[in-house]
Each structure stands twice: as structure tokens, then as C-alpha cells.
Amino acid sequence: MSEDPAPPYTAVERHAMFPTPSHDEAARFDFLANFNKYLSGTIGAGNARAYETRVLPAIEREQGRLPADRFEIRRAMNKDPWHRFWSGLKRNSMEMRQQNGRQMVLRQIDALDAKASSFNANKATLELDPSVDVPRYQRAVDIHCMPGSYHGEERPGDVSAGANYDSGLFATTAGGLGALSDGGGQALVDWIRRERPGWSPRRILDLGSTIGHNIVPLALAFPDTEVVAIDTAAPSLRYGHARAQALGAINLRFVQMNAEDMARFPDGHFDWVQTTMYLHELSGTALPRVIREGFRVLAPGGLMLHLEQPQYSDAMPLYEQFIRDWDAFNNNEPFWSAMHALDLKGIMHDAGFARDSLFVTGVRAVVDESIFPRQDEGAEDHGRAAVWNAYGAWKSA
Known part of the structure; x- marks a missing residue:
């Protein structure tokens, strides 16, 4: 090789x-x-x-x-x-x-x-609810x-x-996410410290957390912040909570909940609502509901941020769109193709965000490059590359 x-x-x-x-x-x-x-x-x-x-x-x-x-x-x-x-x-x-x-x-x-x-x-930081349907x-x-x-x-x-x-x-990403496979979460910490130096959110909500590998870095970076991770999958939450406890993220709470309906959280409860490679797991009807609920529970002046692969657009060559689509048809990712063709900015605007508050920025996984060398950006494994687009908005105060 x-x-x-x-x-x-x-x-x-x-x-x-x-x-x-x-x-x-x-x-x-x-x-x-x-x-x-x-x-x-x-x-x-x-x-x-x-x-x-x-x-x-x-x-x-x-x-x-x-x-x-x-x-x-x-x-x-x-x-x-x-x-x-x-x-x-x-x-x-x-x-x-x-x-x-x-x-x-x-x-x-x-x-x-x-x-x-x-x-x-x-x-008390693990809340499972058998009534939650997958x-x-x-x-x-x-x-x-x-x-x-x-x-x-x-x-x-x-x-x-x-x-x-x-x-x-580790094997899926060829080590591109680092020793704890948390390069995405580390990237979030790095980004917010550059974007809003000194900002300390009261509460952070992570949607579709799976095992919490992307939210643990935020919990550790903001030890005085109440951090909540939700998912519908109980086995992943059990493991994720134990993993977080083992890593010292004791301010991180795991809750079994469907992000389409977060009625237990009051309006404006969180200062930061975020996802990492989660939106492409949602159906076309579920995704707008999740965005709307995320907007509802977000406090005025708060941040919504979604890490995903770039959306397809007229500026992206058709061949690149085809290669990026591989997971949709061959890796049991049925919503990948349709989701990456959506107008995410439009969906976020429809949920309530002002158009001038919407932004897109590039985010790269943060890892120790002396151990985990930077991946070749020219490689075709776009679906799992450790480089994302962040689709975000600050809610009007």
C-alpha cells in the first residue's frame, strides 16, 4: 500500500x-x-x-x-x-x-x-424511559x-x-478522529473558543448523541455547564453514560428521548443545541420537526449548530455528489442522499431563525497529529472524512 x-x-x-x-x-x-x-x-x-x-x-x-x-x-x-x-x-x-x-x-x-x-x-445522570419508541x-x-x-x-x-x-x-475512520474517536467534539470546543472567547453557556443539548463521544469534550470543556445528551437507543445511552462517567464528564446527563418531541424541556431552556453527523439519520418528515423543536428549546441569543458533510449544490460537481452518495445506497444510510440535497438554511429559517443569523463554516476534527496524521483531503471517502460543514445560527435575542 x-x-x-x-x-x-x-x-x-x-x-x-x-x-x-x-x-x-x-x-x-x-x-x-x-x-x-x-x-x-x-x-x-x-x-x-x-x-x-x-x-x-x-x-x-x-x-x-x-x-x-x-x-x-x-x-x-x-x-x-x-x-x-x-x-x-x-x-x-x-x-x-x-x-x-x-x-x-x-x-x-x-x-x-x-x-x-x-x-x-x-x-441521576442516566434517565431511561421504556415508553420511548425507536x-x-x-x-x-x-x-x-x-x-x-x-x-x-x-x-x-x-x-x-x-x-x-x-x-x-477507529477502523472506520482510519484513526482520523483520534484516540477517543472524539475529534468532532474537540472541533466544537476549538470552534466555540475562537468564535466566542470566554462564553460559558448555562445549558447545552446534544441531539442524537449515540454513545456521547462528540459531546463529552464539550462537557469537559465547560464543567460548570449542565450538558444533556438525548437519543432513543437505550443500549447506546447505557454505554455512553458509563463511558462519560469513566472519562470524568460528570456534568453530562443522558436522557432517552425522541428529538422530534422534547415537551419536557421548556421554551428557551438551552443556550446551545447541537448535532454531530445526526441529521442524515433522520427521515424527510422528522428532520424539520427536530429543527423546530431545537429552535423552541433554544434561548434567545443561543446557538444552534449542526456538523454534517457539505450539502449538494449547483457548485458541487455531479461526480462528487455521486461519490458522496455511496453510503446512501451501499452502507444502510437510507436518508443520506435526500438529506444532503435539502435546503438546510431554508429549513432553519422556516423553524424561526432570521436569515441573516444563518451561517456555514468548515470544521476539521481536532486530534493529536503526531499520532494521528492529517488525512488526505483528496481521498474519496467523503462520507466518513474527518472534515465537516457546520450549519448554524444564533437565535435573535
Whole structure:
């Protein structure tokens, strides 16, 4: 492989809740991390060459015009042998990642559940509500090919889904999110300190938190702030709460709740409402509801911020839109394509934000680059690259 190797799995920080890998399990994750780098770099570059030398000329010859949209490119590229080869390897790498993580977790599920129970016992900072239903749009598929998705249980009350998710983020991102896979959360801390030096929000709300890896850095950066993370998936919340406690984020509360209906929170309760790579998990009807509820619970003068991949626009080449769409059709991300074509600014304006308060800015994962080198921005693994767009707004006072 021509790429610089990804950091070894031993560079992942072993907080007290992290599953303990065997030699072979760590070796498999090391292989997968480097395999993913190879797929997004050397092998991925062949997609552009196949498009430029074979697929695009064929479309122009047969249709007498340029491709109409990213879907026409996808249909044509799906017939190309190089893209089929790359796509098959990429899908298989995700399945192998899930198999290895699940094997590692189930081998030690008794110990993991016991540790989680110890961290979670009698803690007011974990609020589970069995009456909360996991929405159909999250139950319909195993997101990221993860068996049972974020809410699946091997047995009642376990933490297997959260532990599996945490253990494999390193391999999926080739280490691009750092030792704790919290590069997104660290980026939020870095951004707000530059944007509003000295600002200390009273309350922060994180929507779709899963295991809380992106909100723990904020809780640690603002120890006097009440931080609330909500999700519908109880297994992820159990694990995430125990993980946060192990990392010292004792001001972080995990609550089982659907972000479409946050009636228990009064109007204007939070100074900061945010998500990290969550909006693309929402259906087209759920997303505007979540934005509206987020606006309602946001205090005047407060911040709403969403980290996501860039939205598709006329300025983004159709080929790039097609490549970014891969996860929607091959990695059990059914709303990815439609969500990235939405007018997020329009949806936020409809929710109540003034148009002149809306902004978009670039955000890069903050990691120790001496251990986790900066990823090649030219690689084609756009869906999981550690660079995001932040879509935000300050609510009028």
C-alpha cells in the first residue's frame, strides 16, 4: 500500500468502558483501518479515472449531453468493473468491521455489562424511559451494517450496541478522529473558543448523541455547564453514560428521548443545541420537526449548530455528489442522499431563525497529529472524512 499506515489500534485510548481486544482482534482492526485508507486513496482514485475515461464519454456518446444528475452517474458507474470492484471491497470492509467488533464485544459481554452497571447504578445522570419508541426510520435498517443498529440488544439491559460502535470507529475512520474517536467534539470546543472567547453557556443539548463521544469534550470543556445528551437507543445511552462517567464528564446527563418531541424541556431552556453527523439519520418528515423543536428549546441569543458533510449544490460537481452518495445506497444510510440535497438554511429559517443569523463554516476534527496524521483531503471517502460543514445560527435575542 502506498499510503502512510494508520496508527496502530493500540493508539486508541482504553478508557475504563472500552472493550479489551485480543491480539487477533486488534490485528484485524489494524488491517481494516489501513484497508479503508487504501480504498479511499489508491483504489478510490480509480473511480475518477473510470468516470473520466469510460463512463462520462459513454454517456455523452449515447445521450448526446452531459449527465443530468448524480443518479444517472450512479446507474452508469454501477456497470463499470472498477467501480464495482471498489464498491464491493468497501461494503465488505464495513461488514468485516462490524463482525470483528461484535465478536470482541460478545466475548466479554458479562464484564462490559457489569462495568456499565457499576458506573450507572443510582446515577441521576442516566434517565431511561421504556415508553420511548425507536422510530421506524431508525428501525427499518441496520445502520452502518451494524447488527441491531444503535438500539439492538443481545439481552435485555445490555450495552453491546454502544460497545461495538465505540470499538470500531477507529477502523472506520482510519484513526482520523483520534484516540477517543472524539475529534468532532474537540472541533466544537476549538470552534466555540475562537468564535466566542470566554462564553460559558448555562445549558447545552446534544441531539442524537449515540454513545456521547462528540459531546463529552464539550462537557469537559465547560464543567460548570449542565450538558444533556438525548437519543432513543437505550443500549447506546447505557454505554455512553458509563463511558462519560469513566472519562470524568460528570456534568453530562443522558436522557432517552425522541428529538422530534422534547415537551419536557421548556421554551428557551438551552443556550446551545447541537448535532454531530445526526441529521442524515433522520427521515424527510422528522428532520424539520427536530429543527423546530431545537429552535423552541433554544434561548434567545443561543446557538444552534449542526456538523454534517457539505450539502449538494449547483457548485458541487455531479461526480462528487455521486461519490458522496455511496453510503446512501451501499452502507444502510437510507436518508443520506435526500438529506444532503435539502435546503438546510431554508429549513432553519422556516423553524424561526432570521436569515441573516444563518451561517456555514468548515470544521476539521481536532486530534493529536503526531499520532494521528492529517488525512488526505483528496481521498474519496467523503462520507466518513474527518472534515465537516457546520450549519448554524444564533437565535435573535
